[in-house]
Each structure stands twice: as structure tokens, then as C-alpha cells.
Amino acid sequence: MVTFPLELEQLVTLDNRQQQRLIAHIARPDEAEEIFEFLLHHFFPLAPIRQLGLYDESEEAKRPEWIEDIVRDCVKTPHSLLVRDEQRHQHIVAVAINEFQRYNSTDVNPSEPYASKSSNPAQIPVGRLHKAVLEYINRDVNVFDIYKTDLKMELSILAVDGLYARKGLATKLVELSLGIARAEGAGAVWTEALSEYTAKVTSKFGFDILRTVNYYEFKFNGDFPLANIPGHSVGHLMALKV
Template sequence: MKKELEQGLSLIAIEDNDKIVAAAINYELNSSIERAVDEDYQKTGIARKMAKRSMLLAKKRGHKLITADVTSKYMAKIMEKLGFTAIKINSKFEIRIADFSDNENILKFMKRTYLKTEPCLVSCGLSLKEPSPFMIDIMKKQLEQGLSLIVIGENDETIASLINYEFNSSTELEYYSNLSKLADDKIVKDLIDFEAYIATLSDVCQNYNVDKFFTISIIAVDEAYQQIGIARKMIERSIILAKQRGYKIIRADISSKYTAKILEKFGFTAVVSFPLKNYLNDQGELLFKNIIPPHDTFQIFIYRIDN
């Protein structure tokens, strides 16, 4: 909330005696609205006035779209009267830690989603090829650590997954080097070399004085279930999991601008931002030749866990 307030788009309602009776937190993510009214001042029109004022503010700032996350039927009626259109979503899904029996389903899911749509893979052309067995094997090893999440829809199908894993100081330096030597495809090798280079820019263990850290690595949501908060919920659950397991630092390797915005809302800080157009492989060739805006930058985000 603090970060949302810092955008300077929010409203406050104050009574004559300087008591705060209501507030509407607005923030830029296609202009979203969240609001709260003191119980003693509910049903007096304050919520409607703040919603209208928020709409005027968004219009002044040049926003073309406003979203409002509403759970109250009373607020839903207000928003509909102001011209908002309700988007009905199917919220019947379960997020849980993936166990060994889930791994094959997650890998199949990643083959048809992440490996076909992830911005770096699209930019370097790997998304057009058959999924690399080598990359699948890397995912499989990360899943075996038992830190990943799976989201199951109401028909028991996998609709999203987030692969988390532990990096530690004793293996970090050798990890990418060994992967690069074993890569089964030139572009795969170049991509691993790129990730190794980016990792040296953050040097998490050295810079944050830890011998291990929690890594948010791969996020994928089925297209039919996007934009209903599943990615946000998976990241939130991952933060909780990292805290429970005693990690001090979470690193997230991200090329999606949309995911980057979610991380920033949770308090992650970008410590590396590398434009994809600037990277050349060891032959001096561009690796990312088909960059799709706005996903033109690879970023490493850090989240510090305070006990």
C-alpha cells in the first residue's frame, strides 16, 4: 500500500474534527481503485464520491482504462451505476505446493505455455522450435527441490505454475558453466551464457552476504486464466514459502513487464535491468533478434525478508 500511495493518485476523506473517515488508494496499473470507508460513515455516499473523484483524476492523468477490484455487492452496485462493466471470472482454483506426482503435469504445461510465450525465448527464436529436452531437464531438477507451486482449475486441469528453486554459493559459480557445456542447441547455449552474465551483475550471495537464496524462476498462466490475479497469488504464496523455509533473500529473474509490475507492488527492487538488444553472444552476434515490446529488458529483482 505504501508504494501505491507514493504514486500520488490516492484520496482521503476527513471530517471537521480532522478524523480520517475514508480513503481510496489509486495506483497506476491501468488505473486501479481500492477503497475503504469507516464503518460509522458507510452508506452516506462517501464511497461513490471517492470513486467519481478517482475517475476524474484518472481522466486528467490521461489513463484510458480504470479497473476496480470489488468484493462488496454494495460497491459493485456503485461501480455499475458509474458505468463500470463487471468482468465475471471463474475463481474456483487451488494453489498449492507441487509434489513429485505433479511434476510431469507441470512439465507438459510448461511445454505448451512458457516455452512458447516467454519473452526471451520468443526474442531468440527458441519458442518456434520443439521444446529442448535439455531445458525440460533443467526444469525437472528445479521441481525436484519441492519449492514450486501448481494451480489446479475446477476440472482438475493445470492452469498455472511457478517454479521456484534454491541457489547456493557453493554451486552458483559452476552452475551456468556446467549447463553451457551440456547444452543440446546453440541458441540454448547462448541463452545460458546470457543468464550467467546477468547473474554476475547481481552476485546475490556476495552482495547480500548469504550462502543461499530463494529464486522465483519460471511463471506461467494458461491464456484463458490470465489477468484474474493468479500470477499475483502465486508470487504472494512464494514469498510466504520462502519466509517459512528461512530464506533471507528472494531473487526473481524476469523478462515480462507485466510480471515486473506485480513484483514491484510486493516490494521487490530491480537491481539489474539489461536491454536485450545490447547482448551479443561469444561470436559477437545478436542473440535476441525478434524483441517484442514492451518486453525488451531482462531484470533481476530482489526481495529482502526481515524476520
């Protein structure tokens, strides 16, 4: 079992040519707000569906409180991870938000209807569209049954500061997260990989693709609001037996 804090072996050199010392930690409850602020800058602008928030001037689109609530709930338990750069005043540079779920009736076939809204992407509340896509990729898929387990771990959010991209940090966080899942006795790890970045990283570990949504075909209230999102054409529900 890996113990934290853990100094990472990744060689990360920024533009100033100074090698950075990166330390992985278990996220604490008192770090929730800092983690959320990090995600506002380094996750939401790249997440495919959240990009539509650029067209939504509402405060909810800019600072989705429901996401902040998820972060706060997840870091109450010692399963999520963050990486800090000791040479940059302990700045957070990468995050993996993990959440364990036991088999019960609320985990199976969630089907809460979303209210219809304008088909104009500039007026679609991003949260409703996001929820509709998640309902689609989860429909008729039961990770508990597929992997014969009563405990699963969700890799909810995976994010890396762009300055540290392509340095292996996301891969390392997934590896460490899988270790946490095994230590806690989970039978499967799953993720709603709506970003192709997440799908690419998890595929390195052999995650199965359980269901796919083609964004250019996804219809929402008579329109195709995800058809032209740059950098992303599909989203996947993915899982791995551990």
C-alpha cells in the first residue's frame, strides 16, 4: 500500500528550466475550496460540455455550486488525490477526485427527468445538458452486475494544470487511484469519460468501454449542441475490474 505524502518521480521541467519537486497528497476536507478553484481554471475550460458555459453568462455556469458540493463531499473521505509543486508555493498542479459507492437501490438505473429548455446552445443551462448526457451513457449499464461487486470506485474528475501537461501526471494519478480502490476492496473502478483526455489516460490501464455517446449525434431538445465542440467527438462510460 502506497503511503502519502509521496514524492513523485516524474521529471517536470518548466520554461525556467528548473526541475520541479512534485508531492502527491490525500486531499483533505479543508482543501475543498482550493481544489474547486483549481478545477475552475484547469478542468472546466477543457471539459467538452462545460465549454458551452462560455455562452452562458449566468453565475451558475461560471461557478457551478453543485460541482463544488461534489468536491466537498468526496474529500470528506481520504480517497481523492492532489499533487502540489513545492517550488511554486505549494500550488496544486493536478487532482483526482475519487468516490466510493456501495450497491443499493439509489445506484441502479437513476432516471430523474430533466426539464426541457431552449435548443439554442447559448441558452441551454449547462448542468441540464450535462445531466442528459450522463443519463444517456449510463442507461441500461450496471457496473455492479457487470463486475460482480458490491463496491465500486468512481474516478469522478481528473485534471492537470496545462503547464504540467504531457508529463505523466494524469497517468500517475490514475495508477495511485487504482491502488486506493484495491486497498479499500473495490471490485471495479469506473469513470464517465466525457473528455477524450480522460478516456486516453484510462485506456492505458485497460479500462473497458461500456457505452459511448457520439457528440455530433447527441440530440437535445431538437438541436445538436455538442456537434462542434473542439477537441472532443465522443464520450465514454468506462470501467475496470480491480
